[in-house]
Amino acid sequence: MSASVSMPLGGVQVGSYDSYEQAQAAVDYLSDEKFAVENVTIIGSDLRMIEKVTGRMTMGRAIAAGAAGGAWWGLFVGLLLGIFSDTGGAWAGAVLLGLAIGLAFGAAFGGMGYAATRGKRDFISTSKIVAGRYDVMCNPPQAEDARALLARFSLRG
Structure with a gap:
C-alpha cells in the first residue's frame, strides 16, 4: 500500500490577501x-453572502419594472419584424406595435408577479458573495519563484 500526501486544490499558498x-x-x-x-x-x-436592501417594492414599482423589461423585448421583436417591411411607415409601425405590446404584457406580468x-418580499435588493480571505496558490515546482516575486510586490507597498 502506498502512502500519498494530498495537495490542496490549486497547489501551495504563495500569498494571502484581504480583498x-x-x-x-x-x-x-x-x-x-x-x-x-x-x-x-x-x-x-x-x-458569505451580503444582501443590500435598496428600496421598498410596491405594486407601482413592479408594474413599472415589468413594463420597462417588456418594452425592451417588444422593441427587439418590433425591430426584427420591421426588417421584413417594404416601406418606412410599415417599419415604424412594426417597431411601435412591438414596443406597445411588450410594454402592456410586461406591465401585466410585473403586476401579476x-x-x-x-407581500412576502416587499423590498428590492442586490446580493453578492464575498470571501474573508483570498489565497494565491501556485503549482509546487514554481511556488518558490512566485513567493520571491510576491515578496518584492509586497515591499512596493
Whole structure:
C-alpha cells in the first residue's frame, strides 16, 4: 500500500490577501514579471453572502419594472419584424406595435408577479458573495519563484 500526501486544490499558498482586488493585483504583478501565471489560482475562503436592501417594492414599482423589461423585448421583436417591411411607415409601425405590446404584457406580468408574492418580499435588493480571505496558490515546482516575486510586490507597498 502506498502512502500519498494530498495537495490542496490549486497547489501551495504563495500569498494571502484581504480583498480580491489585492489578490488580482498580485497575480497581475506576477504576469508583468513574465511569471507563468497559468500555474496560479486565486481561491476565496470564508464565503458569505451580503444582501443590500435598496428600496421598498410596491405594486407601482413592479408594474413599472415589468413594463420597462417588456418594452425592451417588444422593441427587439418590433425591430426584427420591421426588417421584413417594404416601406418606412410599415417599419415604424412594426417597431411601435412591438414596443406597445411588450410594454402592456410586461406591465401585466410585473403586476401579476408582485400580486402572487402576497407581500412576502416587499423590498428590492442586490446580493453578492464575498470571501474573508483570498489565497494565491501556485503549482509546487514554481511556488518558490512566485513567493520571491510576491515578496518584492509586497515591499512596493
